[in-house]
Amino acid sequence: MNLNQTVIFVETVFAQKVDGEMVLLDMESENYFGLDEVGTAIWQAMQEYGTLQEVFNAMLEQYDVEEEVLEKDLSDFVNKLLVSGLIEVTPN
Structure with missing residues (x-):
């Protein structure tokens, strides 16, 4: 992961905050994903800021x-989202 990369949200993924945690639905695969409090904070920061560096700083x-x-936890989280097809990132 390069902190200068920008997260791109896949159009087929819908996110909804429920009881302080984010629930994601991938309409393409019809899979649901639940994010805990920290995952929700990272997801929201990725929506708010331009680069992973800004997410990291927040x-x-x-x-x-x-x-x-x-940095390791953020990298692991981003990689899991990538593997699940929930996000894309700009090339390095």
Whole structure:
């Protein structure tokens, strides 16, 4: 993952916040995905900011976490969304 990349949301994915957590529905595969509180915060930051660097900075301000841990967790999260076909990212 390159923090200069921008997240692109796939048009067939609908997101709805329910009881503080995000529920995602991929209309193409008809699969549901649930995000916990932190995943929801990252998803919302990805919608709000332009680059993963800005998402990283926002999460760093919001949570008491070491930069290396956050970068790995953000990378893992983005990769899971990519593999599930819920997002795309701009090329490096």
